[in-house]
Amino acid sequence: MTQPVSPPRGGPDKVTPVSEPPAWRALVFRADVRTLSLLGVLAALIVIGGITKPDEFLDTRNLQLVLTQASVIGVVTVGMTFVITSGGIDLSVGAIVALASVWATTVATQEYGFGGILFTAVIVGVGCGLVNGLLIAYGGMVPFIATLAMLASARGLALQITDGSTQVVTVEGILDLGERDAYVLGIPPLVLVFAVVTIIGWLLLNRTTFGRRTVAVGGNAEAARLAGIDVRRQRLYLYLLSGLCCGIAAFLLIVLSGSGQNTNGNLYELDAIAAAIIGGTLLSGGRGTITGSVLGVLIFTTITNIFALNNLQSDVQQIAKGAIIVAAVLVQRRTASTT
Amino acid sequence: MAHLTSRRGLLFGTAAVSAGALLAGCTSNESSDDPAANEQSAADDKPGKAVTIGFAGPQADHGWLNAINENAKSRAERYEDVTLEITEGSNDTAQQIGQIETLINKKVDVLVVLPADGKALTQVGLKAMRAGIPVVNLDRIFNSPQAYRCWIGGDNYGMGLNAGHYIGEQLKDKGDARVIELAGLDNLELTQQRTKGFDDALKNYPNIKKVARQAAEFTVESGQAKMAQLLQAQSDFDALWNHDDDQGVGALRAIEQAGRDDFLMVGGAGALSAFQAIKQDDGVLKATVLYPPTMAASAIDLARALGQGKGVGGLAEFEIPASLTLYSAVVDKDNVDQYMPTGFK
Numbered sequence: 001m002t003q004p005v006s007p008p009r010g011g012p013d014k015v016t017p018v019s020e021p022p023a024w025r026a027l028v029f030r031a032d033v034r035t036l037s038l039l040g041v042l043a044a045l046i047v048i049g050g051i052t053k054p055d056e057f058l059d060t061r062n063l064q065l066v067l068t069q070a071s072v073i074g075v076v077t078v079g080m081t082f083v084i085t086s087g088g089i090d091l092s093v094g095a096i097v098a099l100a101s102v103w104a105t106t107v108a109t110q111e112y113g114f115g116g117i118l119f120t121a122v123i124v125g126v127g128c129g130l131v132n133g134l135l136i137a138y139g140g141m142v143p144f145i146a147t148l149a150m151l152a153s154a155r156g157l158a159l160q161i162t163d164g165s166t167q168v169v170t171v172e173g174i175l176d177l178g179e180r181d182a183y184v185l186g187i188p189p190l191v192l193v194f195a196v197v198t199i200i201g202w203l204l205l206n207r208t209t210f211g212r213r214t215v216a217v218g219g220n221a222e223a224a225r226l227a228g229i230d231v232r233r234q235r236l237y238l239y240l241l242s243g244l245c246c247g248i249a250a251f252l253l254i255v256l257s258g259s260g261q262n263t264n265g266n267l268y269e270l271d272a273i274a275a276a277i278i279g280g281t282l283l284s285g286g287r288g289t290i291t292g293s294v295l296g297v298l299i300f301t302t303i304t305n306i307f308a309l310n311n312l313q314s315d316v317q318q319i320a321k322g323a324i325i326v327a328a329v330l331v332q333r334r335t336a337s338t339t
Numbered sequence: 340m341a342h343l344t345s346r347r348g349l350l351f352g353t354a355a356v357s358a359g360a361l362l363a364g365c366t367s368n369e370s371s372d373d374p375a376a377n378e379q380s381a382a383d384d385k386p387g388k389a390v391t392i393g394f395a396g397p398q399a400d401h402g403w404l405n406a407i408n409e410n411a412k413s414r415a416e417r418y419e420d421v422t423l424e425i426t427e428g429s430n431d432t433a434q435q436i437g438q439i440e441t442l443i444n445k446k447v448d449v450l451v452v453l454p455a456d457g458k459a460l461t462q463v464g465l466k467a468m469r470a471g472i473p474v475v476n477l478d479r480i481f482n483s484p485q486a487y488r489c490w491i492g493g494d495n496y497g498m499g500l501n502a503g504h505y506i507g508e509q510l511k512d513k514g515d516a517r518v519i520e521l522a523g524l525d526n527l528e529l530t531q532q533r534t535k536g537f538d539d540a541l542k543n544y545p546n547i548k549k550v551a552r553q554a555a556e557f558t559v560e561s562g563q564a565k566m567a568q569l570l571q572a573q574s575d576f577d578a579l580w581n582h583d584d585d586q587g588v589g590a591l592r593a594i595e596q597a598g599r600d601d602f603l604m605v606g607g608a609g610a611l612s613a614f615q616a617i618k619q620d621d622g623v624l625k626a627t628v629l630y631p632p633t634m635a636a637s638a639i640d641l642a643r644a645l646g647q648g649k650g651v652g653g654l655a656e657f658e659i660p661a662s663l664t665l666y667s668a669v670v671d672k673d674n675v676d677q678y679m680p681t682g683f684k
């Protein structure tokens with residue numbers, strides 16, 4: 001599994017990628033070690049879960065449950081990984097999920113049935129991403145501020161649409177999609193969507209010019225511009241992509257919860273950023289890994305699952321979660337720097 | 340239902356006033372020929388002195404809070420003599436303080452305040468009281484009794500207690516019954532109180548054991564996620580208490596997705612969707628424990644009585660009480676029709 005090319009701890013001032021072949025090889029190796037250490041953390045969690053609750057944890061239904069719960073935030077994280085790789089940030093993901101989910105579940109939208117809900121969720125997501133992209137790429141706004149503004153307005157608009165009430169979905173096709181009868185060979189449809197988004201994301205980042213441009217813009221935007229990359233257009237596309245992922249995630253959330261609510265997607269921005277960073281994507285840009293991000297999401301979901309199965313309460317859960325984030329990053333640092 | 344209450348209130352009020360007059364007549368050493376003065380002591384539907392009520396609440400970002408605003412508005416509209424000055428709801432303490440100060444400067448007759456944060460708004464409550472504007476404190480209580488003339492609110496401990504008793508009665512003939520709890524946001528004191536009440540009630544039933552508890556966040560999304568985990572963790576249990584009907588929408592989805600129907604579920608708060616499910620009686624949800632948003636309508640009644648210098652119909656006193664804790668009734672199939680109009684979306 002190759003990883004995108006760039007200096008290991010490179011800030012924006014470091015050399016542009018595609019430079020020296022030897023560094024290239026070392027990087028591939030190093031990236032693999034990172035992924036391996038994440039797999040190690042996940043394996044350790046599975047052992048803990050298996051020991052503490054063998055019957056409930058090591059169960060097909062539990063595997064389906066963990067993967068389903070990971071799907072919504074997982075799709076958001078794939079989009080976020082692209083944005084962070086390009087040196088940007090998208091704080092508005094949770095708010096866009098909320099807005100898309102309530103817009104797609106209004107009484108008026110529900111009259112259009114399954115297709116109407118899916119279409120609205122995706123279009124609202126893409127629309128918000130477009131606004132973010134235009135403000136950042138062509139309006140010259142800092143991503144942090146532009147997406148913070150989107151966070152506030154999208155949440156406000158979601159509240160205005162719902163008036164604070166919960167919009168229950170009555171379209172049967174949507175509800176059925178979340179139930180066991182809809183599983184394909186034992187795989188929930190939500191998980192299939194997550195898998196497809198992950199594979200497309202991985203190919204896009206690692207096997208296309210779009211991916212290489214994303215890494216180049218994140219590594220050194222000025223050098224990328226001099227190399228002939230239309231940096232602004234690339235940035236526009238990236239926020240569009242993040243918005244699209246939010247739209248898809250909103251649809252998955254509607255299926256999962258059978259409703260739209262303005263409080264949906266609470267703190268998704270932090271969860272997605274945390275999963276991407278733990279996965280090995282560099283917050284300052286120039287390096288990104290979809291595999292790592294997905295592992296990051298799975299680690300978080302598995303932790304939550306193990307805690308719930310062992311009936312640990314919120315206070316303990318939060319303390320332990322913080323400690324595990326620190327531990328995971330430290331382990332990764334250590335293994336990455338010793339190779 | 341609201342209409343019913345007030346008519347009954349009127350009846351009781353009249354009875355109480357006459358009883359009061361009778362008592363006064365018996366105990367007084369002075370001439371007892373003036374009971375007519377007491378006739379106006381209880382507030383009723385008849386138009387009285389015009390009262391301007393200022394209302395300040397938090398942002399209505401939850402079904403229950405939205406219902407609070409609606410209840411206050413529709414109650415005020417019923418009275419010709421009440422003018423309601425309602426502010427744009429805010430969760431920002433500084434902003435809510437500003438809004439209340441504006442209402443004080445406008446010299447409204449009475450204030451009804453549901454603080455975003457009770458402790459943080461105590462000072463502005465004190466300020467209103469010092470300016471001679473009585474404050475009706477709704478639900479989230481101020482730090483100091485000096486900051487309000489009357490507090491009216493729900494009973495979180497009682498909610499847990501009644502949920503526990505209801506479940507206890509349903510399961511009392513079952514040996515080794517297992518119960519689980521889906522709590523609300525754990526860093527709110529009210530969640531702890533609800534859980535305490537629930538646990539205390541279950542202590543009366545030695546055959547029942549609470550085997551698991553997880554806290555969601557009052558949102559549909561968190562309700563679905565936590566309930567799915569609880570169902571995986573507990574393959575066999577008899578009853579579930581969910582603190583909040585909004586997160587209950589998600590919890591019910593998770594139950595349906597897992598294909599489980601081998602237990603009874605009791606909700607909390609009193610959402611319309613929960614009432615409808617209880618009435619249909621085709622799922623696990625059999626009852627819900629109220630945390631009535633009608634308290635905002637009652638707060639308007641109290642504010643009006645304050646402004647007109649009257650007491651509460653049905654009580655003997657000439658003044659409204661200093662504190663009113665509302666009862667968390669259990670709504671099940673038998674009485675759900677009565678509560679249906681109070682259900683919030």
